[in-house]
Every structure is written in C-alpha cells, then in structure tokens.
Amino acid sequence: MADNIQPQTDIAVVGAGIIGVACALQLARQGRRVVVIDQQEPGMGASFGNAGHLATEQVFPIADLSILMRLPAMLMDPMGPLRLDWKxxxxALPWFARLLLNLRPAAYQRTVAGLRALNESSLGAWQRLLANIAQPQLMREDGSLLVFERAESRQAIEGLQTRMTQQNVPVDCWSAGAVQQAAPQLSERIQGGLFFPNTGHFLDPYRVVCELVEAARASGVQFLKQQVQGGQLQAQGVALITDQGRLAARQVLIACGAHSARLTQALTGKKVPLDTERGYHLMLPHEQDRLPFAVTSLERKFIMTPMSGGLRLAGTVEFAGLYRPPNMQRAWQLHRLSHGLLRHELRAEDATPWMGFRPSLPDSLPIIDRVCDGKVLLAFGHQHLGLTQAAITAELIAQWVTPLYAPQPLGLPALQAYRLDRF
Incomplete structure (x- = not known):
C-alpha cells in the first residue's frame, strides 16, 4: 500500500471510450467529482470504429465447439472472417483453452443468461441516457436484418430462430419477398432472413461519445490526456501513476477496454484472462442511403450499417494481440465480401479502413464489479458488445457507487455473473 496521499477527486475513470465516458457522466450526475484519464482523445479507441449496431439479439457466446474444426483455416487464411495470427x-492458446471450457453446458448457459440480462436492458438504458443529454435522435430503433443466400442455409436460419425464440429474443422470419420490400437494394439472390425488431443502430458512434463528453464536462467531469502506468491502493483510496505524475482518488474505475488487464492486476492482484478481438471496418462515404437498417450476411459473416457519414462495413475478427501492426487488407476485404449481396456494387471511392481492439474474456461476459473494499470499480471485457452495453453498464456501476440510485435495471444480485472473482 502506497503512502497516503489526500484524494484529489472522488472517482478517477481510466478510459475515455464509450463505457468510461458513459460511466463518468452517470457518476457526475449523482454528485461525484470525476476525472477521466486516457492517453488518447475521448472516443478514439474501439468506440470510434465499431459497427454502430445495437446488437441486443446477440445473446450467445462469441464461439462454439466448431471453432476446433476451424482452427486450421484460422491459421492459414489471412482474409478469413475469423483469423488467428500463427505468431x-x-x-492465444491458454485463452482459447479457457474459451472451450466455457462451452460446457452449465458454463454456456451462465454466459447466455448473463448476456441476455444485459442486452434485454440495453435499449432502455440508452433511451434514458440519450434523453438525459437531449440527443435521442442519435439512435435509430428500426431493427436489423440477418439475410441468407443459399438454400442449404435455411436449416441454419431456422435453427437460429428457434434458439433465439427460446431465449425470448424477439425475431421475425422474413421471406425473400419481405426482404425485397423492406430493402430493395439487396440482391434478388437473397432467400430470406431473420428480422430483429428490438435492435437499432447509431448514425455516428463517435458523435455519441462526443455528445456524452460535452454533457460530462457540463456536469463537472475533468478529462486528462495522460497515460496511466500503474497504481497502488492507499488508506483513503487509490493512487494512480501517470506519465505526468500521481493522481489520488477515493475510487478508481478501470474502463480502458483491451488495455485493462495490467492496471487491474496492479491494484487487485488478479490476473484476468483478457485478450483482444481486432476488429476492422471500411467506411464508404458515398453510400449514405443504400440501406434502411443494419444488414448482416449469414454466409459472408459481416455487417453493413447505414450512418450519416456513409455505409460502414464491419465484422471480421482477428486474434493477433495489441502490438502487431494492422493488416488493412482485411478491411478492404469487406468490400469484396459485399459483391453480389446488393443489386449494384457499393462505391468504394474515398473509402477509409480502420482497425480497433475489442476486449474479450473467454466466457464472453464483461467484468462489472466493485472490489478492494470499494476502492476499485471494474467495467471492461464487453467484446463486440461494448457499444450495446455501455449505457446499462453505466447504470450498474452507478448502483455499486450509490446503491439507492434509481432505476435499478438488473438488481445487485444479478451482478454476480460479471464478478472479477469468477476467474
């Protein structure tokens, strides 16, 4: 434990992505003095380039047992939808071993229940958060569509519909005609799909972060552009060590996504099995009006989300760690994947590629917890559902800090699924 330093703030939030900023705003509006620390400008990590899809329908883990059969292809195909860098x-092997252990029936059901609990409350939490900052127009609640092209895929679609229905996920089966009526720009080769009415998307995910930052600053939140290099518990809270000195707070919230493991271990002594899914997108600025809502391809395994700045193609996953340089050919591959999915090819002039880090734990659930006698709060590991679950996570963190805070969307007992000590 460090020498006692008088706390300079109530809560220091490490991480200025969508989750950290949403939490900071929620806590500030409960009367807490809040400082947000990040080495980048707010929203410039994974929050900048996510698919923009509010994926409340995705209640199943990121992988299943078929990943074993796909491992050779993951290693050999640099452009495949799921890629593992052989270097x-x-x-990666210890992480994948834990992932496979979490696919056993009891563990699998715990994951599904944990994802469902968060996702079922996510849209309502976003409605409350955006209403609180007077920006409800940033979110479109117009559903999303999963399409299939091959007749032999129909059985997989029907099986998925059954599984979704069993989990109380609202889903409608659409014929080819229904798809064409709702999204006439899609190819006639599409056989049908599943429509998820209780989903939505953001017109500009980065702008959402910026609006939250503006509201947070208006509520007294201070943003510091510093690199947190370590931290120590002390009698009255936590002392963070940054590249510009030390900062003391009564509590710290670790919400820096894929970069959260080191500080968590320094403060709690717990080594968390956190890895990163490297996600890519390709932004097409000349395709603003091509689709009415987000469309995912079952066979091609990528998503197209309409945004104010164009059409965003996203969805590949690469396991290569935090330090390997990005392979932007994977981003451009998304445009090639779109060929034949629409009646007319998507325009790629002035397109911009991007890569970011999604923080993933082997059971596909985030860590949302309060440890070390309440001095350390944790909110990371949301994998590809960080945008979806950011607002509900902020409400849950607020419950940890102020148990009488209302609304209480899940109730504190439900937070057991996201505890640090499950590892």
Missing part, C-alpha cells in the same frame, strides 16, 4: 498462437 500469436502460443500466447
């Missing part, structure tokens, strides 16, 4: 394989 990263030795470091």
């Amino acid at each position: 990263y394989l030795p470091r």
